[in-house]
Amino acid sequence: MANLTEFSLPDATAVLTRPPATLNALLRGLPNLWVRSHEGRSGEGKDTWSAFDIVGHLIVGERTDWMPRVRIILEYGEARPFDPFDRLAQSKEDQGKSLEIDQLLDEFARLRQENLAALRSLNLQPRDLARRGVHPALGVVTLSQLLATWATHDLTHVHQISRVMAYQYRDAVGPWSAYLGVLRCNGHSAP
Amino acid sequence: MANLTEFSLPDATAVLTRPPATLNALLRGLPNLWVRSHEGRSGEGKDTWSAFDIVGHLIVGERTDWMPRVRIILEYGEARPFDPFDRLAQSKEDQGKSLEIDQLLDEFARLRQENLAALRSLNLQPRDLARRGVHPALGVVTLSQLLATWATHDLTHVHQISRVMAYQYRDAVGPWSAYLGVLRCNGHSAP
Numbered sequence: 001m002a003n004l005t006e007f008s009l010p011d012a013t014a015v016l017t018r019p020p021a022t023l024n025a026l027l028r029g030l031p032n033l034w035v036r037s038h039e040g041r042s043g044e045g046k047d048t049w050s051a052f053d054i055v056g057h058l059i060v061g062e063r064t065d066w067m068p069r070v071r072i073i074l075e076y077g078e079a080r081p082f083d084p085f086d087r088l089a090q091s092k093e094d095q096g097k098s099l100e101i102d103q104l105l106d107e108f109a110r111l112r113q114e115n116l117a118a119l120r121s122l123n124l125q126p127r128d129l130a131r132r133g134v135h136p137a138l139g140v141v142t143l144s145q146l147l148a149t150w151a152t153h154d155l156t157h158v159h160q161i162s163r164v165m166a167y168q169y170r171d172a173v174g175p176w177s178a179y180l181g182v183l184r185c186n187g188h189s190a191p
Numbered sequence: 192m193a194n195l196t197e198f199s200l201p202d203a204t205a206v207l208t209r210p211p212a213t214l215n216a217l218l219r220g221l222p223n224l225w226v227r228s229h230e231g232r233s234g235e236g237k238d239t240w241s242a243f244d245i246v247g248h249l250i251v252g253e254r255t256d257w258m259p260r261v262r263i264i265l266e267y268g269e270a271r272p273f274d275p276f277d278r279l280a281q282s283k284e285d286q287g288k289s290l291e292i293d294q295l296l297d298e299f300a301r302l303r304q305e306n307l308a309a310l311r312s313l314n315l316q317p318r319d320l321a322r323r324g325v326h327p328a329l330g331v332v333t334l335s336q337l338l339a340t341w342a343t344h345d346l347t348h349v350h351q352i353s354r355v356m357a358y359q360y361r362d363a364v365g366p367w368s369a370y371l372g373v374l375r376c377n378g379h380s381a382p
Contacts, residue, residue, distance in 0.1 A: 007363040011224050015356070018217050025212035026349075033202050138366040145365035152360045156373035158217075158353040165206070166346040172198040173343050174336035175329040182347035187372055 007144040012151050019154040020109035028102055035101045039167050051161045055104040056090030062111035066150045073133035073143050081134040198335040203342050210345040211300035226292045230358050242352045246295040247281030253302035257341045264324035264334050272325040
């Protein structure tokens, strides 16, 4: 096992700056095959998301999840649990269906930039990182865990987007599918 | 199940243009925590790669694998099998250890651009996509399968990089690890 990584605010904010430009470079202007296709499963709790849906989900997180929870920890501590995060909110926004991926990428970049500016303006000190809040399902969490999760949540969705895109070529690759691990990934969703 | 995707050269080349800028946006200038750390397993056949190692591997593919194999199919068909691809070549290059990630990203971008220009200059026609070659382990493959695999191979390594980066925060996220699928991904390596 590698050594455990200690959380540091500069390391976390460095990686949090990257996903908007990363997804922009990967997705802007691509044919709909890559942007709007998903993995074809649907039904109770099993809907699969396209890259378009996933960027929509990241936008909802910027609006309703990460910085609002930072502020709840700083203002209320354990006295007020976080609001639950609606993982499916992006699919309920009627306007979402008529947007193009380029507009979503712009919106994600704008919101992330605003949120990182707001984070910096809090001028968090090392002692603040241990401050505690209450997650509605997980219980007590710390500010550093929230910030590490924000960064890791981006990465879990980069992981998902690469998988959903690769899935579109699961047959086109022919016998090479045996060598392409991403084609054997089922997503590791929580049970 | 979604409908199967038919291979098209414009769709494949569209996605093949993206990984150099995608990885550049994700990795350039990041702290070594994100670029040089891996998943900590080592030993016979189990070495784990850092983002740095993975970009090195993509460079080796540009040099020795994809376009050379395209040319073998077009020139020799099934009469000459491909040369085997050395998956570990990047770790054998002495100079590799002293390079910075920024240099590797530049090299990957340069080689991919050259290779896509060479691919376009072949002016492949739909009938060419069915031409056949011989993989040293997998047997008969077609040109379209080779090109689809080139694109999917990029995606399997974007998938891997996001997983290796997320692994660094596997403890920092605390109880949120239950919700982050990327932390439960073991990589789906071929047996």
